[in-house]
Amino acid sequence: MASPVITLTTDFGVGSPYVAVMKGVILSLSPSATLVDLTHQVPPQDIRYAAMVLADATRWFPPATVHVAVVDPDVGTERSIIVARIGPQTYVAPDNGLLSRLTRAAPASLIVELTDPAYWRPHLSSTFHGRDIMAPVAARLADGIDPLLLGPRRDNLMQLDWPEPIVSQGAITGTVLTIDSFGNLITNIPAELLVPFARGSVVTCGGRDVRGIARTYADRTMGQITALVGSNGMLEIAVVNGSARQTLNVAAGAEVQVRAVGET
Amino acid sequence: MASPVITLTTDFGVGSPYVAVMKGVILSLSPSATLVDLTHQVPPQDIRYAAMVLADATRWFPPATVHVAVVDPDVGTERSIIVARIGPQTYVAPDNGLLSRLTRAAPASLIVELTDPAYWRPHLSSTFHGRDIMAPVAARLADGIDPLLLGPRRDNLMQLDWPEPIVSQGAITGTVLTIDSFGNLITNIPAELLVPFARGSVVTCGGRDVRGIARTYADRTMGQITALVGSNGMLEIAVVNGSARQTLNVAAGAEVQVRAVGET
Amino acid sequence: MASPVITLTTDFGVGSPYVAVMKGVILSLSPSATLVDLTHQVPPQDIRYAAMVLADATRWFPPATVHVAVVDPDVGTERSIIVARIGPQTYVAPDNGLLSRLTRAAPASLIVELTDPAYWRPHLSSTFHGRDIMAPVAARLADGIDPLLLGPRRDNLMQLDWPEPIVSQGAITGTVLTIDSFGNLITNIPAELLVPFARGSVVTCGGRDVRGIARTYADRTMGQITALVGSNGMLEIAVVNGSARQTLNVAAGAEVQVRAVGET
Numbered sequence: 013m014a015s016p017v018i019t020l021t022t023d024f025g026v027g028s029p030y031v032a033v034m035k036g037v038i039l040s041l042s043p044s045a046t047l048v049d050l051t052h053q054v055p056p057q058d059i060r061y062a063a064m065v066l067a068d069a070t071r072w073f074p075p076a077t078v079h080v081a082v083v084d085p086d087v088g089t090e091r092s093i094i095v096a097r098i099g100p101q102t103y104v105a106p107d108n109g110l111l112s113r114l115t116r117a118a119p120a121s122l123i124v125e126l127t128d129p130a131y132w133r134p135h136l137s138s139t140f141h142g143r144d145i146m147a148p149v150a151a152r153l154a155d156g157i158d159p160l161l162l163g164p165r166r167d168n169l170m171q172l173d174w175p176e177p178i179v180s181q182g183a184i185t186g187t188v189l190t191i192d193s194f195g196n197l198i199t200n201i202p203a204e205l206l207v208p209f210a211r212g213s214v215v216t217c218g219g220r221d222v223r224g225i226a227r228t229y230a231d232r233t234m235g236q237i238t239a240l241v242g243s244n245g246m247l248e249i250a251v252v253n254g255s256a257r258q259t260l261n262v263a264a265g266a267e268v269q270v271r272a273v274g275e276t
Numbered sequence: 277m278a279s280p281v282i283t284l285t286t287d288f289g290v291g292s293p294y295v296a297v298m299k300g301v302i303l304s305l306s307p308s309a310t311l312v313d314l315t316h317q318v319p320p321q322d323i324r325y326a327a328m329v330l331a332d333a334t335r336w337f338p339p340a341t342v343h344v345a346v347v348d349p350d351v352g353t354e355r356s357i358i359v360a361r362i363g364p365q366t367y368v369a370p371d372n373g374l375l376s377r378l379t380r381a382a383p384a385s386l387i388v389e390l391t392d393p394a395y396w397r398p399h400l401s402s403t404f405h406g407r408d409i410m411a412p413v414a415a416r417l418a419d420g421i422d423p424l425l426l427g428p429r430r431d432n433l434m435q436l437d438w439p440e441p442i443v444s445q446g447a448i449t450g451t452v453l454t455i456d457s458f459g460n461l462i463t464n465i466p467a468e469l470l471v472p473f474a475r476g477s478v479v480t481c482g483g484r485d486v487r488g489i490a491r492t493y494a495d496r497t498m499g500q501i502t503a504l505v506g507s508n509g510m511l512e513i514a515v516v517n518g519s520a521r522q523t524l525n526v527a528a529g530a531e532v533q534v535r536a537v538g539e540t
Numbered sequence: 541m542a543s544p545v546i547t548l549t550t551d552f553g554v555g556s557p558y559v560a561v562m563k564g565v566i567l568s569l570s571p572s573a574t575l576v577d578l579t580h581q582v583p584p585q586d587i588r589y590a591a592m593v594l595a596d597a598t599r600w601f602p603p604a605t606v607h608v609a610v611v612d613p614d615v616g617t618e619r620s621i622i623v624a625r626i627g628p629q630t631y632v633a634p635d636n637g638l639l640s641r642l643t644r645a646a647p648a649s650l651i652v653e654l655t656d657p658a659y660w661r662p663h664l665s666s667t668f669h670g671r672d673i674m675a676p677v678a679a680r681l682a683d684g685i686d687p688l689l690l691g692p693r694r695d696n697l698m699q700l701d702w703p704e705p706i707v708s709q710g711a712i713t714g715t716v717l718t719i720d721s722f723g724n725l726i727t728n729i730p731a732e733l734l735v736p737f738a739r740g741s742v743v744t745c746g747g748r749d750v751r752g753i754a755r756t757y758a759d760r761t762m763g764q765i766t767a768l769v770g771s772n773g774m775l776e777i778a779v780v781n782g783s784a785r786q787t788l789n790v791a792a793g794a795e796v797q798v799r800a801v802g803e804t
Contacts, residue, residue, distance in 0.1 A: 017567055026290050026554050027317025029333040035312050036336035039281055048563050053555025069557040072564035139506060242667060290554050291581025293597040299576050300600035303545055
């Protein structure tokens with residue numbers, strides 16, 4: 013039988029030995045687990061960024077993969093830690109909005125609050141529940157434990173507000189939701205909304221106009237600002253061989269407009 | 277049977293293909309090994325930093341894990357490379373103090389100096405013993421070779437000085453031993469020494485006073501200097517959402533004082 | 541049977557979730573694959589740098605390892621993606637010169653152009669062929685598919701120019717081919733050309749002279765510019781505990797001269 017897959021998403025930073033500690037705890041309980049780093053470069057305590065990464069990346073994993081997300085600014089307070097089944101995947105995370113981008117596409121079919129310390133490490137620290145609670149629970153889930161043993165069912169997950177694009181006659185007004193490691197601006201405007209603009213459009217962000225929506229990076233020349241549909245199916249603004257974040261001087265939350273223009 | 281686990285700790289830097297080369301050599305000899313990166317972000321040639329990481333992180337791994345540490349400023353000189361059994365774990369490292377923090381807690385039960393080239397790669401470079409000696413030996417240890425085949429027994433490992441906290445009437449004087457990737461200052465003062473200070477204390481470092489020892493990061497507000505017990509059980513000084521290293525302008529070796537004060 | 545090994549080399553940057561997405565796609569098709577990151581720190585779109593890394597690092601892996609390289613500035617254009625057998629290893633990459641350093645040592649014994657979408661992901665994006673074509677093909681190759689099912693044979697791979705060192709009476713004129721993550725300058729001068737210079741030599745680069753070729757880093761003192769034979773068997777210029785790139789202010793392509801001098 014194939015090894016269970018467990019992914020890890022944290023804001024510990026690359027090279028943090030705390031990531032390795034979580035892996036050691038997992039392998040101590042589930043020696044045949046296949047461990048994959050989703051990313052440890054979540055900006056510190058940026059729940060919204062991590063929620064985007066989880067929504068975009070985890071669906072590419074095999075069914076029954078266990079995804080552990082430790083972006084946990086409230087560790088040590090009364091926030092709860094939950095296990096959630098969303099589609100064919102299982103998630104272990106603090107209930108602070110980390111799964112709120114995922115549940116827009118498909119609601120959780122099961123939510124359990126982790127309350128039974130029998131499945132945790134024996135001695136609980138107040139600062140590292142990733143190691144003491146989430147890692148051991150992920151190992152047991154990968155090995156097939158019934159989540160209902162871990163604690164009581166819950167009805168809801170904490171939600172964050174995810175702005176939706178506004179479509180009007182001849183224009184879409186959207187938002188930069190997150191910025192990837194290349195400095196590309198990832199918006200909340202999905203490709204299907206762009207179909208009516210195929211004959212000609214201008215994309216505006218940070219006070220700069222970009223004419224047309226390119227099919228690929230190779231359609232543009234170095235240093236040019238480009239609008240294109242990224243690999244997650246959303247409109248992106250990129251600078252070929254550069255950083256759109258720097259060139260346009262914008263942050264997550266910035267407004268993005270798409271307007272139809274006649275072909276000239 | 278579960279795959280043997282091998283961890284790697286180096287100062288090669290993240291993204292170094294030399295790390296991958298060591299993994300290729302290991303997998304060529306031990307194809308079922310599970311490889312885990314402990315960290316490759318050890319500051320270049322910082323043996324003391326790596327020794328702290330090894331002491332804190334390796335004990336979370338399954339028994340019989342093989343931990344390879346390549347922080348080796350003296351590669352190509354007459355320094356020896358050793359295999360050591362410390363507790364239930366096995367280590368492969370140059371004998372330059374890398375294991376000296378580990379052996380404070382438990383002495384090595386077996387030390388072998390690697391001298392038999394039959395277990396190394398056939399052609400030895402003068403600059404990369406991680407690849408040519410340590411990786412192949414780690415693979416064979418993971419596969420269960422008797423360490424005594426690898427060379428002669430040794431009685432001692434090289435030791436480094438690890439300053440101990442000094443406890444006097446109403447005060448502890450300790451030292452910043454290392455600084456983590458968040459800029460948190462990790463001291464040599466264990467939590468158990470802090471019990472008598474529970475009623476009220478001031479922690480002083482870098483000329484700044486911090487009142488009280490917080491239970492978690494969430495007890496303090498953004499940007500505030502905080503003293504707390506970290507996940508390794510030692511007193512840490514942190515800046516919430518910031519870097520204590522920068523805010524206090526101190527380096528490893530700085531003095532830390534804890535004084536009792538009356539509750540007011 | 542041992543798991544097939546698949547390595548990944550990209551310019552996505554460390555912490556990119558796109559790397560994890562490729563791993564998810566691979567593990568969905570080949571659940572027992574062992575995944576190894578070669579490096580994701582290739583400078584953006586630097587095909588030559590990646591070609592050097594592939595030539596140096598992939599030969600250390602077990603026979604039949606599948607190496608996937610996604611440095612793909614022309615994604616979405618008509619460039620082809622190929623599978624190549626070179627020595628005992630298998631490569632999946634865009635045909636843009638990524639394998640041209642490897643094929644100098646040994647020509648490809650088989651080249652297949654990927655044209656049959658039956659072996660790709662069902663929906664093809666225009667920006668991420670690493671996920672949609674290369675990852676699924678790598679998974680199938682690791683599981684033993686006959687490469688000839690994937691598309692038609694090709695005779696040639698795209699070649700890049702790799703300058704050769706020029707040897708004259710008493711001197712070698714070479715080139716800095718690439719620069720590693722330590723800032724060490726890696727040249728195209730192999731160790732065997734240096735044998736006649738053993739009695740005394742001066743290495744010149746960036747207007748600076750370095751006397752002698754050191755056996756190891758430990759032969760020199762901190763901050764000193766050093767010429768030595770690196771672990772890949774090529775002459776390197778390094779600054780002990782520093783960056784030769786910064787100290788000498790040179791880039792890839794810079795000239796390097798070795799001249800014989802009498803011992804004095």
